[in-house]
Amino acid sequence: MTEHSASPQVLFYEQGASWWWIAAGPASGVAMGLIQASAGYGFQWLVPGIFFVLVTGFLAIQVKAARIHTSVELTPEWLRQGAETISTAEIVRIYPEASGSEAPKWQSARALGELTGVPRGRTGIGLKMTNDRSAQAWARKHQKLRETLTQVVEERIPPESV
Incomplete structure (x- = not known):
């Protein structure tokens, strides 16, 4: 049995594609x-x-592939983006949303999952990871994922006081 086999509390979920x-x-x-x-x-x-x-x-075939590679699941312990799973303990902070004409540095970071970039129809969310790494999480409902990820990280690491 893997660590994911126990039924953890799912905080956010997107299925990737519909069988319809x-x-x-x-x-x-x-x-x-x-x-x-x-x-x-x-x-x-x-x-x-x-x-x-x-x-x-x-x-x-297309729907099955989309359900594998573009699904998202977040629990308090881990974030699964497609076929890649990372521990939420590796996430140090969530970068602010991109605004203005200049693209933030995190938008050139590797997208999580086994795809070459953020899947079409999804929006990237910048993550600062341990060991000074950056990555992009992504979702269709990116605002909800951003909000939930922020809560998970802030429960573990209180936000820096300004």
């Missing part, structure tokens, strides 16, 4: 059947069946 996208496969089969019927060919199973199988299969 697979409904496009049957919809494409029905659409091809309707096109055949409206063109006067009657209904023949081959073309709608091929569309159904190919579109459903392709989308199932």
Whole structure:
């Protein structure tokens, strides 16, 4: 058993992609059947069946990959970004949001997960890590993740007084 097998309190979760996208496969089969019927060919199973199988299969692979590589889960002990998990103890502070015309230095830091950058449709969150490292966490609901991550870090490390 791994340390993640016990049911920890999940503070933030994004699934990555919805299985509802697979409904496009049957919809494409029905659409091809309707096109055949409206063109006067009657209904023949081959073309709608091929569309159904190919579109459903392709989308199932895409959704499965998105659910693995773009899901996010935060507990008090760890942050999982896609297929990479880090301990929240490694996070020293959360950088402020990017504002203004000049990009902050943290935006060029490595994105967590096994992807080459922040996934499309997600927004990066700058993290200062132990050993003077920087990284980017990311999420669709980045404001909520930022807020929750900040709470987790501040519970462990009180914010610096100004």
